[in-house]
Amino acid sequence: MAVELAPGPQVAELASRTAEFVREIVIPIEVEHGGVVRDEAVRLELQDAAKAAGVFAPHVGAEFGGHGLDMRSRAVVFEEAGYSLLGPLALNIAAPDEGNMHMLEIIATDRQKERYLRPLAAGAVRSCFAMTEPAPGAGSDPAALKTRAVRAEGGWRIDGRKWFITGADGAGFAICMARTSDQAAVSTGAAGSVSTGAAGATMFLVDADNPGMKIVRHIDTLDESLYGGHLEVAFEECFVSDDAVLGEVDGGFRYAQVRLGPARMTHCMRWLGIARRAQDIAVARAAERELFGSRLGELGMVQQMIADNEIDIAASRGLIRQACWELDQGRSAGQATSIAKTFCAEAIWRVVDRSLQICGSLGVSGDVLLSRFLREVRPFRIYDGPSEAHRWSIARRVLRHHDGQR
Numbered sequence: 031m032a033v034e035l036a037p038g039p040q041v042a043e044l045a046s047r048t049a050e051f052v053r054e055i056v057i058p059i060e061v062e063h064g065g066v067v068r069d070e071a072v073r074l075e076l077q078d079a080a081k082a083a084g085v086f087a088p089h090v091g092a093e094f095g096g097h098g099l100d101m102r103s104r105a106v107v108f109e110e111a112g113y114s115l116l117g118p119l120a121l122n123i124a125a126p127d128e129g130n131m132h133m134l135e136i137i138a139t140d141r142q143k144e145r146y147l148r149p150l151a152a153g154a155v156r157s158c159f160a161m162t163e164p165a166p167g168a169g170s171d172p173a174a175l176k177t178r179a180v181r182a183e184g185g186w187r188i189d190g191r192k193w194f195i196t197g198a199d200g201a202g203f204a205i206c207m208a209r210t211s212d213q214a215a216v217s218t219g220a221a222g223s224v225s226t227g228a229a230g231a232t233m234f235l236v237d238a239d240n241p242g243m244k245i246v247r248h249i250d251t252l253d254e255s256l257y258g259g260h261l262e263v264a265f266e267e268c269f270v271s272d273d274a275v276l277g278e279v280d281g282g283f284r285y286a287q288v289r290l291g292p293a294r295m296t297h298c299m300r301w302l303g304i305a306r307r308a309q310d311i312a313v314a315r316a317a318e319r320e321l322f323g324s325r326l327g328e329l330g331m332v333q334q335m336i337a338d339n340e341i342d343i344a345a346s347r348g349l350i351r352q353a354c355w356e357l358d359q360g361r362s363a364g365q366a367t368s369i370a371k372t373f374c375a376e377a378i379w380r381v382v383d384r385s386l387q388i389c390g391s392l393g394v395s396g397d398v399l400l401s402r403f404l405r406e407v408r409p410f411r412i413y414d415g416p417s418e419a420h421r422w423s424i425a426r427r428v429l430r431h432h433d434g435q436r
């Protein structure tokens with residue numbers, strides 16, 4: 031089957047409108063705030079502007095106010111939004127809300143969609159996704175899940191502790207993953223790549239005003255731009271009714287695949303936008319700075335860094351679009367998303383790092399946002415599956431394929 035990667039005219043037009051919106055409206059606000067916004071008024075101002083520009087929530091279906099883009103189309107539009115740290119927030123396609131909307135649209139009941147997806151898609155509330163736990167709980171290995179939900183009259187009682195839950199402070203609700211059966215899941219790899227036949231976990235929709243869900247602390251982290259920060263959250267005798275179950279009981283690991291594969295790719299798309307921005311800043315500097323009797327950009331080692339950036343950006347884009355094409359065909363695309371995620375997370379880091387190097391001391395100053403970008407992209411080599419966990423999965427699939435051929 032031919033792989034069709036080029037966007038159609040409507041998507042190309044939306045991408046170009048998004049690029050203009052980011053350039054004209056978002057970047058001035060980003061620069062004013064140093065790329066980090068903690069203020070609801072600014073979030074709403076950005077989102078109102080995106081609505082007015084007709085670029086808001088491009089990923090959700092028209093019935094929820096969006097453009098219903100498939101994964102390949104998202105790749106084009108999200109990259110443009112990601113050109114600013116605040117572009118994804120403005121378009122309501124930032125993590126974790128975007129991944130949660132994707133999953134709710136596919137799995138939630140009609141009632142759950144009205145109650146949770148509709149306000150989330152409109153930007154009226156935010157959400158969080160609570161899977162990772164402090165050691166010895168779930169991290170790279172989701173099968174280590176310790177948070178437990180047990181049957182209680184009329185529903186379930188959840189107990190456990192989660193951490194690194196992005197956006198939990200101020201979120202309207204959480205999607206919490208808890209163990210509901212002792213049948214152990216079998217890990218096959220990177221964060222969430224669990225044998226889909228294995229039972230054991232269930233996803234629950236937990237309203238933030240539930241007295242059993244408590245914010246423990248804000249975790250001080252290298253990155254700061256993901257809205258709401260990263261939180262430690264306790265679930266203590268947290269009672270939820272039966273209609274809080276998202277999908278089927280014990281189907282949690284299977285549903286995690288619905289979220290994690292596409293969410294890996296949308297992270298890559300957004301951070302690819304930042305890599306392009308870093309390269310544009312570096313190229314502008316290389317074109318104007320005079321050094322040793324020539325322009326910086328005429329020195330061979332600088333040209334090599336510029337060329338390597340272009341190669342990393344182009345290769346990342348190609349791998350994202352290939353994996354998105356597979357996802358659009360309804361495939362799980364486990365191998366393609368692992369390859370793309372690992373490559374992009376490392377390539378995007380390299381691009382930002384080289385760009386900062388080209389700019390010299392200017393690069394580490396607050397006068398350009400390169401040092402902020404560097405801090406923001408580094409954790410991407412850890413979340414959505416660390417590079418090592420993905421390499422482990424990739425190699426195991428290759429070996430299984432080899433064994434199957436013998």
Ligand SMILES: Cc1cc2nc3c(=O)[nH]c(=O)nc-3n(C[C@H](O)[C@H](O)[C@H](O)COP(=O)(O)OP(=O)(O)OC[C@H]3O[C@@H](n4cnc5c(N)ncnc54)[C@H](O)[C@@H]3O)c2cc1C
Binds near residue numbers: 168171
């Ligand atoms: C900025 C940020 C935001 C996050 N947001 C969320 C969120 O919103 N919700 C949520 O649930 N979680 C979130 N996480 C957690 C994230 O998903 C986990 O950090 C990730 O799954 C890794 O788990 P861990 O941190 O427990 O590392 P561990 O599982 O302890 O792994 C530590 C290291 O071990 C190595 N390793 C892992 N597996 C293998 C392997 N198979 N072979 C060889 N080496 C390996 C890797 O180097 C890895 O970095 C976030 C994390 C960060 C950093």
